[in-house]
Amino acid sequence: MAKGGTRNPMPKLPPEIRIRSFEEVALGFNEEQAIDEAERCLGCKNKPCVYGCPVNIDIPEFIRLIREANPVAAARVIKKTNALPAICGRVCPQKEQCEKVCVLAKKSEAVAIGALERFAADQEAKHSNPAEPPKPENPELCKYCVAVVGSGPAGLTAASDLARTGYSVTIFEALHKTGGVLRYGIPEFRLPRHILDREVDYVRSLGVKILTDVVIGKAVGVKDLLNEGFEAVFIGTGAGTPKFLGIPGENLSGIYSGNEWLTRINLMRAHEIDYATPIKVPKRACVIGAGNTAMDCARTALRLGAKEVTIVYRRSRAEMPARAEEIENAEEEGVRFQLLTNPKRFLGNERGAVEAIECSRMELGEADESGRRRPIPVPNSEFRIECDTVIVALGQNPNPLIRMTTPELDTEPWGGIIVDPRTGMTSIPGVFAGGDVVTGEATVIAAMGAGKIAAAGIDSYIRQKHNLII
Amino acid sequence: MDKQDQKTHVGKWPQNCKLASIEPEHLRNVIVRKEKLAPTVTLVEVRAPLVARSAKPGQFVIVWPHEKSERIPLTISDRNPETGTITLVFQEVGRTTIELGQRQVGEEIASVAGPLGNPTEIELYGSAVVVAGGVGAAIAMPIAKALKEIGNNLVVILGARERALVILEDYMRAISDQLIITTDDGSYGRKGVVTEPLQELVSAQKVDFVFTAGPLPMMKAVAQVTKPHGIKTIASLDAIMIDGTGMCGGCRVTVGNKTLFTCVDGPDFDAHLVDWDELQARKSFYFDEEKAQLKTIAGNKQ
Numbered sequence: 024m025a026k027g028g029t030r031n032p033m034p035k036l037p038p039e040i041r042i043r044s045f046e047e048v049a050l051g052f053n054e055e056q057a058i059d060e061a062e063r064c065l066g067c068k069n070k071p072c073v074y075g076c077p078v079n080i081d082i083p084e085f086i087r088l089i090r091e092a093n094p095v096a097a098a099r100v101i102k103k104t105n106a107l108p109a110i111c112g113r114v115c116p117q118k119e120q121c122e123k124v125c126v127l128a129k130k131s132e133a134v135a136i137g138a139l140e141r142f143a144a145d146q147e148a149k150h151s152n153p154a155e156p157p158k159p160e161n162p163e164l165c166k167y168c169v170a171v172v173g174s175g176p177a178g179l180t181a182a183s184d185l186a187r188t189g190y191s192v193t194i195f196e197a198l199h200k201t202g203g204v205l206r207y208g209i210p211e212f213r214l215p216r217h218i219l220d221r222e223v224d225y226v227r228s229l230g231v232k233i234l235t236d237v238v239i240g241k242a243v244g245v246k247d248l249l250n251e252g253f254e255a256v257f258i259g260t261g262a263g264t265p266k267f268l269g270i271p272g273e274n275l276s277g278i279y280s281g282n283e284w285l286t287r288i289n290l291m292r293a294h295e296i297d298y299a300t301p302i303k304v305p306k307r308a309c310v311i312g313a314g315n316t317a318m319d320c321a322r323t324a325l326r327l328g329a330k331e332v333t334i335v336y337r338r339s340r341a342e343m344p345a346r347a348e349e350i351e352n353a354e355e356e357g358v359r360f361q362l363l364t365n366p367k368r369f370l371g372n373e374r375g376a377v378e379a380i381e382c383s384r385m386e387l388g389e390a391d392e393s394g395r396r397r398p399i400p401v402p403n404s405e406f407r408i409e410c411d412t413v414i415v416a417l418g419q420n421p422n423p424l425i426r427m428t429t430p431e432l433d434t435e436p437w438g439g440i441i442v443d444p445r446t447g448m449t450s451i452p453g454v455f456a457g458g459d460v461v462t463g464e465a466t467v468i469a470a471m472g473a474g475k476i477a478a479a480g481i482d483s484y485i486r487q488k489h490n491l492i493i
Numbered sequence: 494m495d496k497q498d499q500k501t502h503v504g505k506w507p508q509n510c511k512l513a514s515i516e517p518e519h520l521r522n523v524i525v526r527k528e529k530l531a532p533t534v535t536l537v538e539v540r541a542p543l544v545a546r547s548a549k550p551g552q553f554v555i556v557w558p559h560e561k562s563e564r565i566p567l568t569i570s571d572r573n574p575e576t577g578t579i580t581l582v583f584q585e586v587g588r589t590t591i592e593l594g595q596r597q598v599g600e601e602i603a604s605v606a607g608p609l610g611n612p613t614e615i616e617l618y619g620s621a622v623v624v625a626g627g628v629g630a631a632i633a634m635p636i637a638k639a640l641k642e643i644g645n646n647l648v649v650i651l652g653a654r655e656r657a658l659v660i661l662e663d664y665m666r667a668i669s670d671q672l673i674i675t676t677d678d679g680s681y682g683r684k685g686v687v688t689e690p691l692q693e694l695v696s697a698q699k700v701d702f703v704f705t706a707g708p709l710p711m712m713k714a715v716a717q718v719t720k721p722h723g724i725k726t727i728a729s730l731d732a733i734m735i736d737g738t739g740m741c742g743g744c745r746v747t748v749g750n751k752t753l754f755t756c757v758d759g760p761d762f763d764a765h766l767v768d769w770d771e772l773q774a775r776k777s778f779y780f781d782e783e784k785a786q787l788k789t790i791a792g793n794k795q
Contacts, residue, residue, distance in 0.1 A: 168513040170512070170513070191513075193513065193515070197606060197736070197738055198606075198736060199557050199564075199603065199604040199606070207736075207740075232516070232517070233517075234515060234517055234520060235517075235604070236520065236604045236605065236606040237520070237543055237606070238606055238607060238608075238609065238738060241547070241607065241608055241609055241738075242543040242544055242546075242547055242606075242607065242608065243512060243543060243547070247512060248512055251511040251512035251513060252511040252512055252513025252514065253512065253513050263736075263738065263739060263740035264739050264740065264742075265740070265741070265742045267742070267745075267752065269752075273752065274745055274746070274747055274752060274768075274771055274775065275771075275774070276774050276775050276778035277778065279742075279743070280741060280742040280743075282740055282741050282742065283735060283741035283742055283743045286735050286736065286740070286741050287735065290735075291563065291564070291735065292561075296789075297561055297789070298561045299561060299562050299563040299587075299588045299589050299592075299786055300563045300564075300735075301563075301779040301782035301783060301786070302782070303778075303779070303782065374774060375770070375771060375773075375774025375775070376774070376778065422738065422739060422740065423739055423757060424738055424739065424757070427757070
């Protein structure tokens with residue numbers, strides 16, 4: 024393939040096979056495809072893709088190394104700025120970031136940067152010795168301890184950057200397993216567990232200590248951390264609080280938040296027979312919302328064996344916030360789309376379980392403040408959708424635990440922690456925050472970018488505090 | 494930190510150990526004491542140093558006994574910050590509690606996370622009544638103690654199906670001004686249910702505060718008795734939960750027409766405002782699945 028040629032499509036499991044298991048849908052490039060795709064890169068001097076990446080990976084450089092059949096070296100280049108390449112290569116919205124600004128995207132199709140990142144990371148795992156992590160830049164800093172709250176993308180990134188700089192880092196995780204939303208939120212068919220485990224092991228190999236089952240804000244206050252040996256604290260507790268519709272009947276049984284539905288399956292493995300956490304296999308499931316979480320919920324319901332799964336969304340296809348790729352995957356697998364439809368109330372049976380949604384039809388009016396056309400109810404258009412399972416996937420607000428127990432922490436009225444965007448520092452000196460707990464629900468990579476900014480902020484805070492010239 | 498130091502830390506936790514020097518090793522949830530309180534009711538004292546140092550009456554932990562278990566909420570019945578241990582009491586009714594009951598002293602519980610939820614508001618009300626049914630006595634235990642310590646006149650009513658299931662009788666007798674026991678079959682104490690002596694009490698004397706813990710139908714009945722008298726009544730709810738930190742919303746409950754989360758807004762709620770029927774329906778949603786899980790353990794044993 025010459026420079027600029029046609030983009031290699033991502034090989035995928037066929038829909039009829041993949042809906043019967045939780046196997047990863049996207050199979051990744053083989054070596055030939057990867058080199059072919061890497062050859063498309065123009066190697067632009069001004070590197071627009073690097074600036075399109077929230078963590079500024081040296082994209083042309085790693086692609087060059089893939090082209091030279093050295094994917095392990097390519098992975099090392101990525102890991103200089105991104106500790107989680109196998110994850111980002113799978114779940115980043117590249118089309119909105121690096122691939123969006125790729126020069127090729129203007130004429131034909133962008134280089135498949137995400138697929139190449141994934142290729143490099145997976146090849147590195149296959150061919151290299153994981154027990155040779157980079158040495159800390161400044162080992163003398165190890166007498167300074169930093170606490171990281173939450174082991175999701177923001178926390179893992181902040182922790183690995185700080186550990187590489189030389190600090191002693193402890194991650195506190197409230198759940199019994201690491202990874203935060205990467206584990207409880209993202210299904211295995213998009214991000215296999217062994218990939219996540221491998222990336223977390225890499226962070227551990229940098230010297231980061233991870234303590235699970237510690238609920239900061241409850242067992243231990245943020246101030247306690249500062250009083251008991253930590254120079255600084257990074258809060259990366261994510262957007263854990265599910266939004267509901269607030270309409271009648273929403274607490275009927277059989278109505279789940281997207282978080283609950285996914286956590287039962289992804290974290291607790293309710294779908295596996297020998298695991299104790301229960302789940303009911305739906306006959307007809309409705310998923311309310313059309314973001315990535317909604318697609319994940321719908322596709323998970325299909326894999327459990329649901330006969331029919333319908334996305335119910337109040338706007339039209341063009342406004343659906345999920346990645347185009349995920350909508351396409353859901354559609355291929357047989358998820359139905361009931362668009363321009365707004366739930367009004369849930370109806371239950373005599374046992375208090377949901378049996379139908381009463382909805383009204385919508386039409387699109389003028390654009391609202393988000394720039395999307397506002398849905399307006401069509402008068403007298405009420406109708407019912409029969410279902411035995413409803414999954415409300417409207418997004419999440421920031422987790423309230425730390426806010427509730429740390430009154431000195433300045434927060435937005437909607438719950439987000441307020442930080443200095445240049446350093447990530449909150450209203451409490453020495454306490455930093457980043458990721459969804461600051462912005463509300465966003466992407467894995469945005470959280471990682473915020474983790475990097477805060478890690479740099481923490482580094483200069485500690486250096487200033489102790490007048491370090493090292 | 495060398496090996497010797499680590500050992501010392503385990504032993505002397507938490508006085509000499511700053512948070513920055515904790516190792517995963519220090520947080521292992523080892524069972525140090527186990528007692529059968531009744532044929533299906535078990536008490537375990539387990540190491541959970543970070544929980545023990547901050548837990549308050551009314552708070553709970555999420556327990557995950559092993560890799561394949563469910564995460565279940567259990568109220569912290571007692572704590573000892575010096576030994577870094579907490580006491581949990583549970584009824585062996587489902588697969589997870591039965592498997593938890595099979596753990597012996599010296600063995601480990603995979604995960605104990607907390608303290609979660611809000612502490613019970615303990616005030617000097619004057620005359621307080623604690624009404625507990627079955628294993629609810631263990632939930633009520635720290636509350637009763639705290640109510641007495643602050644100076645309330647305390648009546649405790651313990652109800653159980655039969656004599657063998659009455660637990661914590663001596664403890665409750667020692668801390669209360671009056672202890673009333675009822676059993677459904679009359680095998681011990683008064684024959685009948687807890688609401689009968691409660692009804693008599695609230696009719697005969699001024700009662701300022703009622704705390705109740707136990708089966709949902711009992712707590713609902715307690716609320717019905719106290720409501721006409723306008724007595725402040727707090728129920729400790731036990732809903733289905735996964736994370737216990739406000740993330741899943743599985744534990745939502747309607748209180749005074751508002752949706753609240755038992756884990757972060759509770760577990761204590763105004764018993765007069767709780768939608769008991771909705772809560773009951775949500776709690777029994779997985780009845781069939783839970784029964785099937787029981788067969789799994791029975792099958793394994795053979």
